[in-house]
Amino acid sequence: MHLIWTILIGFIAGLVARAITPGRGPSGFFLTAALGIGGALAATFIGQALRWYRPGQSAGFLGAVVGAVLLLVLYHLFNKKD
Template structure:
């Protein structure tokens, strides 16, 4: 049941990040959910590095969306040059 919740929350974060970031992004429900999950990991890492979160504390919703937006922008920069 935990993994289903992680997938659904990742999907919501990924959809919100795609809506807030201009341009095209990866398509599909699975890629969007993976984008949200990866954005949460990036948000957690950045928050712990900056001292916003204690070790072992996960990122909040906004930090997860910002992390997913950063990943989308990175994806666009890398695919634009190819």
């Protein structure tokens, strides 16, 4: 059940991040869920490195959204169409 909950929260965080970030990004259920889950992992890793979170503690929903927005910004930086 924990895996299903993580995928659902990741999908919602990915949707929010896609709504906040301008431009076209990856679309589809699986890519949006992966974006949100990746954002949560990125926020957890960065938060633990900066000692905002204790070891073993993960970022919450807001951290997942911020991490997903960061991933989308990086995606847009490296995927420019000239």
